[in-house]
Amino acid sequence: MPFTIAIDGPAASGKGTLSRAIAEHFGFAHLDTGLLYRAVGRRVLEGVSPIDAALALRAEDLAEDGLRTPAVAQAASKVAVIAEVRAALVDFQRAFARRSGGAVLDGRDIGTVICPEAEVKLFVTASAEVRAERRWRELIAAGHDVALDDVLRDVKTRDARDMGRKDAPLKPAEDAVTLDTSALSIEAALAEARSIVEARLR
Numbered sequence: 001m002p003f004t005i006a007i008d009g010p011a012a013s014g015k016g017t018l019s020r021a022i023a024e025h026f027g028f029a030h031l032d033t034g035l036l037y038r039a040v041g042r043r044v045l046e047g048v049s050p051i052d053a054a055l056a057l058r059a060e061d062l063a064e065d066g067l068r069t070p071a072v073a074q075a076a077s078k079v080a081v082i083a084e085v086r087a088a089l090v091d092f093q094r095a096f097a098r099r100s101g102g103a104v105l106d107g108r109d110i111g112t113v114i115c116p117e118a119e120v121k122l123f124v125t126a127s128a129e130v131r132a133e134r135r136w137r138e139l140i141a142a143g144h145d146v147a148l149d150d151v152l153r154d155v156k157t158r159d160a161r162d163m164g165r166k167d168a169p170l171k172p173a174e175d176a177v178t179l180d181t182s183a184l185s186i187e188a189a190l191a192e193a194r195s196i197v198e199a200r201l202r
């Protein structure tokens with residue numbers, strides 16, 4: 001039986017950590033859908049047109065090194081505005097969502113557009129300042145030389161682009177449960193998410 005958990009939210013909200021932990025706990029497959037847009041953004045930085053890059057995307061491209069850089073993140077959010085790019089990536093995400101054995105997908109539009117029938121929908125968020133500091137620590141730990149102010153500016157630019165676009169803007173689905181991780185530790189958010197999933201599985 002398919003069982004889909006849709007986890008949406010802005011950059012560095014903690015949704016990736018939460019999604020991986022939930023997938024591992026319940027033995028479900030996990031797809032970080034941001035990687036699709038990042039892989040397309042990366043090709044665009046190399047000179048390929050966004051639509052051609054989206055149509056040519058293969059599952060192996062998601063495992064490439066170098067998709068987690070700030071430049072690729074900005075390129076991803078620019079290609080994500082293009083309706084034809086989004087359309088080219090829908091089938092892959094829907095098939096993943098409805099595979100048997102359960103799936104967790106995290107992104108921006110999973111509960112609203114990709115899988116409105118998802119059994120569980122979570123919207124994970126936190127203040128821009130908290131998210132920027134988290135992302136800055138991750139980037140420093142990964143060896144990137146970046147300033148916190150620049151990361152905060154990037155987070156706000158990406159939020160504005162993701163929430164302001166016409167096609168599949170970032171917003172909670174009407175039936176999503178919101179978890180604000182600026183006030184909640186990741187352990188507490190995980191405990192809450194787990195109990196929501198368990199209640200739905202019963």
Ligand code: C5P
Nearest residue numbers: 011033034037076077080107108109158
């Ligand atoms: O989640 P991540 O930060 O890796 O996503 C990179 C960019 O890809 C986002 O800023 C957003 O513009 C885009 N994205 C999207 N829809 C998704 C996942 C990511 O538009 N489902």
